[in-house]
Amino acid sequence: MSLAWSFYIATVLVYLGVDVMACWGLNLQYGYTGILNFSFIIYQSAGAYTAAVLTLGPNTAGSFQQYIGGANLPFPLPVIAGGIAGGLLSAVVGAIALRRLRSDYQAMVFLVISLIATAVVTDDVGLFNGPAGLSLIPQPMSTVLNLSLVGYRWFYVGLTAVICLIVYAFVWRITSAPLGRSFRAVRDHEQAAAALGKNVTGLRMTSFIAGGVIAGISGAVLVEFISAWSPGGWLYQETFVLFTALIVGGTANNAGAALGALLVPVAFLEGSRFLPQFGPPGLIDALQWVAVGLVTLVFLWFRPRGLLPERRRIIQVPGLQQARTGLPRPFDYEKTAETR
């Protein structure tokens, strides 16, 4: 394997790890709890900016870039701080959007928040260096390890894998626990969950913040690797790619989310790199987005539950079968059509 290929594959693997983490985070919110979080990318971005400024060190006057709150923390701390930043931002946004709003209003608010966040960070140059973004962020432990360029990339692949495992343990802990069941109850039948004494808003907040923390960590891992972050990289469309990944892979299924991350952001978008370039600049990007939109529509039409659908959970309680037969099956909101 040539050096260039080794370098490229390592890079793609890190991207894959980041996208898998992000998909797990969004899956927790959208797949399990039914929150249409169209602003997911801003929590990833909050994590990335936090990790970046905490690695860059204090901002000196006359530097080519300006930012707030610089510090020089050793490696795991910026990533942890990134997760905290994602969680805090989610808490603030969730406190506004997740209250008594209808789910379509929530979707509307999340989309607007994503647009506004991009506008503010772009216009307010003092915050995170405006449209140019932050760059030359030192890579963690690169000076200590003294590895070759490619060697360091593979080291970072390992690092990403470890963080992925930690995130997976966290996600698995939630989704396989009664908490995950409560999330699904809120998603499938909000009123029923509330009637059974579940705090619907509280559960939504929990899921939302947990997803936000994961988003922040994924952003931090990515920014420490690519050493740069700017508003052009986190437009609202990027959230849509993750939604597409979940729809293709399978919502409310962590394996499905990981598969979706492999297929959509990594295989589909990276794959187009190997196509011959044609047309004016920007044309291929535009067509790529058109293709992402079409893939979503095709999957929603032909396979709305994705390649690896959610596991059907049937609870057998003796004597309860009689009572159950008259009721619609729990996860049937896609199929029941009471309006016609």
Place this chain on the structure above:
Amino acid sequence: MFLHAIGFGIVTAAVLALAAVGFTVQFGVTNILNLAYGDVMTASAFVAYASDSAGLNPWWGMVIGGLFGAVFSVLLNRFLYTPFIRRGARLFTMIIVTIAVALILQNCLQAIWGPDFYSANISAGATVRVLGMVFTTTQLILIAIAAVTLAALHGLLRYTRLGKAMRATASDPALARNCGVQTRRVIDGAWLLSGLLCGLAGVALVTELGSFEFTTGSEFLVPVIAAAVLGGVGYPYGAMLGALVIGLATELAATYFNPTYKDVVAFLVLIVVLLLRPQGIFADVATQKEVAA
């Protein structure tokens, strides 16, 4: 300075009212949150631009843009949204469908027209002073177009059978159907009407801005949503008032603070409304409804 800002605010409000009323009618009658609305606006503006470039009078371009918006919206509903709903897609899935359409539409526009800015074909015209406010003739015509269109809409909703049927469908589709309203046709009518407003608003927006690109409409979606939510989604009169409030607030903020924060002001108004009165100023209740096709 203050009066200048008010003048700008009225112009912005006129354009915003066209867009927000269209948005609110669409959402109110069909309950589909059509996030592709802004991109249909941009597409209409590009169609109008193309017809101008072909040698037509730019004001005819506005008519053509409006008609394009109307026809495109009806077709979008007929051949994409309705089939999805028939197949059992609910609120949730429909929002994702509309955002997919927004993405496809926006990037098709980019693929066709490229990432460049285009300048609108209607020149600003002479300046006119009205009550201390300065307008250009084009701006005055835009305000007049918005006023006439919205007055016509008022007449339609209030006094015609279609308008009554539309309001009935908006408040309860099942009941309206049981009372003999042909909801399918009414819903087509709603998409036609809201699409017309959407197209007109798109052309009016680029005329007011002077230049536009493939993201212009989707960027305008923030104040449109803010105005529609402020007035209570589904309430055309509320949307008109919401547009006036948002238009004035954003232009005043642009004059006294920073022009780049226009959308932030619209957003803050939206947040305050959602926190204090999520059902809007006018609406009594925000009902939990399902999508209608």
